Amino acid sequence: MRGAVVTEAGDRIRWVEWAGDEPCRVYVHGLGAASGPYFTAVATHPSLAGRRSLLVDMLGHGISDRPTDFDYSLEAHADALARALTAAGVTGAELVAHSMGGSVGIVLASRHPDLVSKLVMIDSNLDPLTPARGVVGSNGIAAYSEEEFLAGGRAEFAELAGAEWWATMRLAGREALYRSAVRLARGTRPTMRELLLDLKIPRTYLHPEADGPLPGADALTASGVSVVPVPDCGHNVMLDNPEAFVRATAAALAD
Template identity: 70%
Template sequence: MRSAVVTPEGDRIRWVELPGEEPVRVYLHGLGATAPAYFAASAVHPRLAGRRSLLLDFLGHGHSDRPEAFPYTLEAHADTVAQALTAAGVAAAEVIAHSMGGAVAIVLADRHPDLVSRLVLVDANLDPLPPTPGTAGSSGISSYTEQEFLAGGWAEVRDRAGAHWWSTMRLAGRTALYRSAVHLAAGTTPTMRELLLELKVPRSFLHPEADGAPSGAGALEAAGVAVVPVPDCGHNIMLDNPEGFARAAAEALARD
């Protein structure tokens, strides 16, 4: 376990680090998740092992600190990740990022281009989502006010999330979970999709084959983003089909 101070108040981002060769590989988790739980098996899979790998938890999540005053915007997450990577001596990293982590990774690559050499996005959020009451993800959480969520809405989300997701979601600070969800659902300006289309690094977008091609797949491919279906999985590709994910991620990392 390693850590770095990333706010003026002394809050720390923490990550599990695996030794290996350069370039560094950085794994970023989704909303209410934690990178070691979601990516440990992938990072040591024979197709992906051997690189120095940082399995990093965002502020408010997992092993990292949970400051109440932090805004938890996508930009703030990206900037604190950048501070952690800089403190760790990381540059030109290969970033593998799931769901909300993919949105943060896109913003990271846009705002701190020296830190990212390629992106492998795993069913990442690319577009804003309208608030949708009665669901467990960012659109459902953002349908509450912050006061409503903290007063008991979090328990309703817990019950909808199910035991697996709640096992890591419960580690997130409730303020952090709420604000991260709200800002993820709202997206960025320009949108994450628009930022992704303009990035110059090699980019791949892995998605569950059963869901069909993601929205705007043609425009993504026209901009040089490899759109890669992975069979036998849902949103948590790396957990549902570890072998298929490792194969697809390794191929994506080998792209020019």
């Protein structure tokens, strides 16, 4: 385990790292998750192994610190991740990021272009969402006020999330989980989709085939984004169908 200070208050982002060839490969989890449980098996698969690899936990999540005075916007997450990668001596990384992590990755590549050379997003948020009670996702959390969520909404949402997601979500800071969800549902200006369209690096978007055509796929493809449906999986593509995920990711990262 390694780490770096990423805020003026001394808060640290931490990651699991193993040695290998450059360029570095960086894996980033989604909302309420952690990179180790979600990515270790696929990152060490023979088709993806051999690169220096960092499995990073964003602030408020996993093994990283959980400051209660951090903004937790996508921009703040991206800037904190940039400081961690810079401290780790990473440039031109191949970024593989799930859900909220992919949204952060888009902002990271836009704000810190020297840090990202390729971007693989896994069913990531591209557009703002409308808050709605009873929904499993960032917009479900965003339907609460922060006071409601901390007082009892977190326990209610745990029932909706299910045991697998809750296994990592329960490790996230309460304020971090809520604020990250609200800011993810709110999105960025320009939107994540608009930022993605403007990026000039190789970009791949993996999504569950069962969800049907990805909204806006034609415009993404026209801008150079490879949109790849993955069979036999839900939102957690790398856990539900690791072999298909590895094939698609290895193809996306091939020279």
